[in-house]
Amino acid sequence: MSSATFFRRAVLASTSLTLLTAHADAPPVARLGNAVVPTQYRIELAIDPAKESFSGNVVIDVTLNAARDAIWLHGRNLQVSEVFLTDRDAKRIDATYEEWHDSGVALISLSRAAAAGPAKLHLAYRAPFNTAANALYKVESGGLPYAVTQFEPIAARQVFPGFDEPGFKVPFELAIVAREGDVAVTTTPEVSAEDLGEGRVRHVFARTRPLPTYLIAFAVGPYDVVDYGMIPANPVRQHGLALRGIAAKGQGERMQYALRNTAGLLAVLEDYFGTPYPYEKLDLIAVPEGFGGAMENVGAITYDEYLLLMDDDAPVDQRRDYTAVHAHEMAHMWFGNLVTPEWWNDIWLNESFATWIMHKASHRYWPEGEFDRSTLKGALGAMANDSLAAARQIREPVNHNDQIAGAFDGITYQKGGGMLAMLERYVGEEQFQAGIRLHLQRNRHGTATAEDFIASVAEGSGRPEIGSAFHAFIGQPGVPLVSVSLDCSDGGNPRLDVRQARYAPLGSSIRADDSEWKIPFCAAYAADGTRKATCALLAEKRQSVPLEARSCPTVVHPNADGAGYYRFTLDEAGWRSLIAGAAGLGAAEALVLGDSLDAAFRAGAIPAELYVSGLAALAHHGAWDVTIAATQYLEGITGIFDEAPLRTVEPALRRIVAPRYAEIGAGADSGTELLRKNLQRFLIVIAKDQTLRKPLADQAAAVIGLHRDPDPSAAPMSEWETIFSVGVQDIGEPFFDLLLKQAVESDDAAFRLAAAGALARVEDPSLVRKLQAAILADSFKGTEMVGVVFRQMGRPATREATYAWLRQNDEAIIGMFPETFRSAIVPALGGAFCSNERAGEWQAFVSSHAGLIPGYERRLAQAVESIQLCAALKESSSSNLVSAFTHYPHRH
Numbered sequence: 001m002s003s004a005t006f007f008r009r010a011v012l013a014s015t016s017l018t019l020l021t022a023h024a025d026a027p028p029v030a031r032l033g034n035a036v037v038p039t040q041y042r043i044e045l046a047i048d049p050a051k052e053s054f055s056g057n058v059v060i061d062v063t064l065n066a067a068r069d070a071i072w073l074h075g076r077n078l079q080v081s082e083v084f085l086t087d088r089d090a091k092r093i094d095a096t097y098e099e100w101h102d103s104g105v106a107l108i109s110l111s112r113a114a115a116a117g118p119a120k121l122h123l124a125y126r127a128p129f130n131t132a133a134n135a136l137y138k139v140e141s142g143g144l145p146y147a148v149t150q151f152e153p154i155a156a157r158q159v160f161p162g163f164d165e166p167g168f169k170v171p172f173e174l175a176i177v178a179r180e181g182d183v184a185v186t187t188t189p190e191v192s193a194e195d196l197g198e199g200r201v202r203h204v205f206a207r208t209r210p211l212p213t214y215l216i217a218f219a220v221g222p223y224d225v226v227d228y229g230m231i232p233a234n235p236v237r238q239h240g241l242a243l244r245g246i247a248a249k250g251q252g253e254r255m256q257y258a259l260r261n262t263a264g265l266l267a268v269l270e271d272y273f274g275t276p277y278p279y280e281k282l283d284l285i286a287v288p289e290g291f292g293g294a295m296e297n298v299g300a301i302t303y304d305e306y307l308l309l310m311d312d313d314a315p316v317d318q319r320r321d322y323t324a325v326h327a328h329e330m331a332h333m334w335f336g337n338l339v340t341p342e343w344w345n346d347i348w349l350n351e352s353f354a355t356w357i358m359h360k361a362s363h364r365y366w367p368e369g370e371f372d373r374s375t376l377k378g379a380l381g382a383m384a385n386d387s388l389a390a391a392r393q394i395r396e397p398v399n400h401n402d403q404i405a406g407a408f409d410g411i412t413y414q415k416g417g418g419m420l421a422m423l424e425r426y427v428g429e430e431q432f433q434a435g436i437r438l439h440l441q442r443n444r445h446g447t448a449t450a451e452d453f454i455a456s457v458a459e460g461s462g463r464p465e466i467g468s469a470f471h472a473f474i475g476q477p478g479v480p481l482v483s484v485s486l487d488c489s490d491g492g493n494p495r496l497d498v499r500q501a502r503y504a505p506l507g508s509s510i511r512a513d514d515s516e517w518k519i520p521f522c523a524a525y526a527a528d529g530t531r532k533a534t535c536a537l538l539a540e541k542r543q544s545v546p547l548e549a550r551s552c553p554t555v556v557h558p559n560a561d562g563a564g565y566y567r568f569t570l571d572e573a574g575w576r577s578l579i580a581g582a583a584g585l586g587a588a589e590a591l592v593l594g595d596s597l598d599a600a601f602r603a604g605a606i607p608a609e610l611y612v613s614g615l616a617a618l619a620h621h622g623a624w625d626v627t628i629a630a631t632q633y634l635e636g637i638t639g640i641f642d643e644a645p646l647r648t649v650e651p652a653l654r655r656i657v658a659p660r661y662a663e664i665g666a667g668a669d670s671g672t673e674l675l676r677k678n679l680q681r682f683l684i685v686i687a688k689d690q691t692l693r694k695p696l697a698d699q700a701a702a703v704i705g706l707h708r709d710p711d712p713s714a715a716p717m718s719e720w721e722t723i724f725s726v727g728v729q730d731i732g733e734p735f736f737d738l739l740l741k742q743a744v745e746s747d748d749a750a751f752r753l754a755a756a757g758a759l760a761r762v763e764d765p766s767l768v769r770k771l772q773a774a775i776l777a778d779s780f781k782g783t784e785m786v787g788v789v790f791r792q793m794g795r796p797a798t799r800e801a802t803y804a805w806l807r808q809n810d811e812a813i814i815g816m817f818p819e820t821f822r823s824a825i826v827p828a829l830g831g832a833f834c835s836n837e838r839a840g841e842w843q844a845f846v847s848s849h850a851g852l853i854p855g856y857e858r859r860l861a862q863a864v865e866s867i868q869l870c871a872a873l874k875e876s877s878s879s880n881l882v883s884a885f886t887h888y889p890h891r892h
C-alpha cells in the first residue's frame with residue numbers, strides 16, 4: 001500500500017498542530033498504547049433509518065497518564081461539529097478533530113496541554129449510514145427501513161469516536177433518540193423513555209458491565225418484538241433471564257422455534273461453565289436481509305434471518321445451523337465477552353473456543369443430531385488452507401489495523417477448534433473443564449492472552465507440560481504429516497516406525513523438514529484377534545513406537561478416533577489393508593482416512609487407482625457424514641478436469657455413488673435427511689444423472705407454480721435448491737425468470753437461499769447475462785450475491801463469462817461485497833482457476849484493486865498458490881485419474 005493512503009488528510013489544516021509533540025507524527029495504525037485510556041462512555045445517538053445519516057453526542061471519560069496536548073483515538077467518516085476536553089479541574093480546553101488514516105485513526109489536538117489525571121472528551125458529530133453490512137447500516141424489509149449494527153472487528157469507530165480495541169473494557173451509558181413507534185434495542189434493558197415531541201422519543205438504557213467497543217450493538221426501526229418472558233432459573237442461575245425475539249415487522253411469529261430452544265441450549269452452556277449467563281437480558285435479533293452470519297453482541301445477538309426464522313418442520317440443515325450457531329454466539333457471552341482477548345492476535349481464543357464448544361453443546365442438547373464429529377470435520381476442512389506455503393499460524397501477530405479482518409478465517413475457527421479438541425483429549429474432559437472454569441473465574445469482566453489461557457488450563461487440569469505442545473501448534477502454520485510403517489522384524493515385538501514432517505502437496509514450495517511439532521499421536525490396530533490402541537507424544541523427527549501386541553498387526557490406523565490434528569501416510573500395503581477394512585472403521589476414523597487419502601493423492605504419494613478405490617469404499621461407509629465427505633472429495637478432485645474429461649468420468653461418479661443413494665431408507669432422522677439431500681445433489685448436479693433429473697424439473701415447476709398455482713408441498717424443502725437447479729438448467733428461461741422474480745420478492749430467507757443457489761447454476765449464456773444484470777441491479781438481498789458470484793466463478797461452464805463480467809464491472813461488484821470481508825472474498829473468487837497463466841493474471845487483477853481491499857495480500861497469495869497447485873496436480877495426475885475413474889470398479 002502506498003504511503004499516500006496512510007496520510008489521507010492534510011496535517012497542516014489545523015493550527016493547533018504546531019503544539020504537537022514528536023509522538024504524534026505517525027498515526028498509530030495498530031494499538032493506541034496506554035498513554036490515554038478510557039474509563040467510561042456516555043453516548044447519545046439520534047437514529048432515523050429513513051434518513052441517510054445519523055448524529056451522535058459522546059462524552060468519554062479518560063485518564064491521561066501524563067500531561068498532553070494531543071490524543072490519538074479511533075474515528076472514521078465522522079463529521080465532527082464540536083470537540084473539546086474538560087480537564088481534571090473541569091476547565092474546558094478547545095480542540096480539533098482530524099482523521100489521519102483510512103483504517104479509522106484520528107487525532108484530537110488540544111489548544112493547550114491538559115494535565116495528567118482524569119479528563120472528559122466531548123464530541124458532537126454526524127455520520128452516514130453504512131451501506132455494506134457494516135458499522136451502523138440500513139436494510140429494508142417489506143418496504144420499511146431498519147437500522148442495525150455490526151462492529152466487530154473495527155467498525156464501532158464509524159459510529160462513535162473512541163478507543164476501539166478489545167483490551168479497553170469499560171462501562172457504557174447509552175441513549176437513543178428514535179422516531180415515535182420505532183423500537184430501539186441495545187446491550188442493556190431500557191430504563192426510561194421520554195417523549196421529546198415532534199415524533200421523537202429518547203430511550204435511555206441501563207449502564208453496561210465493562211465492555212469493549214466491538215460488543216456494543218443497536219437496532220432501531222419498526223421491528224416486531226416478541227416478549228418470550230423469563231427463562232426460568234436453573235441449578236447454576238438463581239434468577240430468571242428475560243428473553244426476547246426481534247425481527248422485521250410481520251416476521252416475529254416465525255421466531256417461536258428459535259426462542260423455544262434457547263433455554264435448553266443456554267442451560268447446557270451454564271452447566272459447562274458452572275457460572276450463570278453473565279448479562280442482564282438476552283435479545284435475539286433477526287437482521288432483515290442478513291449480513292452473512294451472526295454476532296455475539298452482549299445481550300443483543302444479531303443473526304441472519306435464515307438462522308432464526310424457521311418452523312419446527314424446517315429443513316434439518318437450517319435447524320442444525322440455528323442450533324450450532326446459536327450455541328456458538330451464546331458461548332461467546334462467557335468466552336469473548338466476560339473474558340476478552342487483549343488484542344486481535346488472540347481472537348483465535350474466542351473463535352476456536354466458540355467453534356469447539358458449539359458442537360459439544362449442540363450434541364448434548366440434540367444427541368440425535370450427531371454434532372460430536374463436527375469439530376473434527378471442521379478441522380479436516382481447514383487443512384486444505386493449512387497445506388499452503390502461504391498459510392498463517394493460529395496465533396498470528398497483528399501489527400496493522402488492515403490485518404485485523406484477516407484474522408477471521410478457517411485457521412482461527414476450525415483449526416483452532418481442532419486444537420482445543422486435541423488438548424481436551426490429551427488432558428481429559430473434566431480436567432479441561434476445570435481449566436476453563438478457572439480461566440473464567442480469574443479473568444471475569446477483564447481481558448486475557450493466550451499465555452493466560454494456557455496457564456489456566458495447565459493449572460486447572462494439573463498438566464503443566466501441555467504448554468510447549470500447544471505453543472508448537474498455535475505458533476507455526478502447516479499440517480503435520482506422520483509417515484507410519486509397521487516393523488514386525490522382531491517377531492513378538494511389533495513396532496511402528498514413525499516420522500513427522502510438514503505436509504506438502506505436489507508443486508508446493510514448502511520445505512517439509514523445516515517444521516517440527518510435539519504431536520499427541522495415537523494409533524489403532526488389529527492384533528491378537530482384537531482392536532488395540534497405543535499413544536505416544538511424538539517429540540522427535542523420527543521415533544519408534546512399540547505396540548502392545550504379541551503378533552504382527554493385520555491393519556494399522558495411525559490416527560485413532562481421529563483425535564490428532566495431523567495427516568498420515570502409509571506404505572502401499574498399509575493403505576490397501578486399511579481401505580479393505582474401511583467399512584468396519586468408526587465414523588471419525590473413516591473421516592480422517594478420507595482426508596489423509598485425498599492428501600496423499602494430491603502429494604503424488606499413491607496411485608490414482610488406489611485413491612479412487614479408497615473414496616469408493618468410503619462412499620459406501622454406513623455413517624452418513626463419511627459418505628457425504630467421500631462425495632466432497634470426489635467433487636473436489638474433479639475440479640482439476642476441463643469439460644471434456646469431466647464428461648468421461650461422470651458415469652464412474654454415478655457408479656460409485658448411486659448404489660449408496662439407492663440404499664437410503666425412508667428414515668427422517670437428521671443424518672438420513674442430510675445424506676439423501678447431499679447424494680441427490682451430487683448425482684444430479686455433479687454426476688449429471690439424467691434418469692434422476694427428469695421428474696425433478698416437473699416438481700420444480702410445480703413448487704414455484706410455473707403452470708398453475710405454486711405448490712410448496714410438491715417436494716421437500718430440503719431438496720428445493722437441487723430441484724430448482726434442474727428447473728433452471730433444463731426448463732430454462734421461463735423457469736429462471738419466475739424463480740428470480742420470486743426470490744427478489746420473497747421475505748423468506750430460506751427460500752431465497754435455495755433460489756439463489758439454483759439461479760447461480762444457470763449455464764445458458766443469455767441467462768447468465770440476465771443473472772449478472774440482476775446482481776448489479778442489487779436484486780439479491782444482503783450478502784446473498786456473494787454466494788452467487790462464487791458459484792458462477794466456481795463452475796467450469798460459467799467461469800470465463802463471469803471472469804470477463806467481473807473485469808468489466810470490477811469496482812461496482814467489489815463495492816457490493818460486505819465491507820468487513822472484502823479483502824478475503826475478492827482474492828478467493830479466483831481460487832477455482834487451474835492454470836499457471838490464470839494464476840498470474842489473477843495476481844495482477846486483484847493487486848490492481850489494492851486500494852479497495854486493504855489487507856488482501858495473504859489471501860491473494862493463498863489463492864494464487866491454490867491455482868498453481870491445481871495446475872501442478874492437473875499436469876501430473878489428470879490422465880491417470882481419468883483412467884482410474886473410467887476403469888472403476890477395479891479388478892485385482
Ligand SMILES: [Zn+2]
Binds near residue numbers: 296332350351354
Ligand atoms: Zn464467534
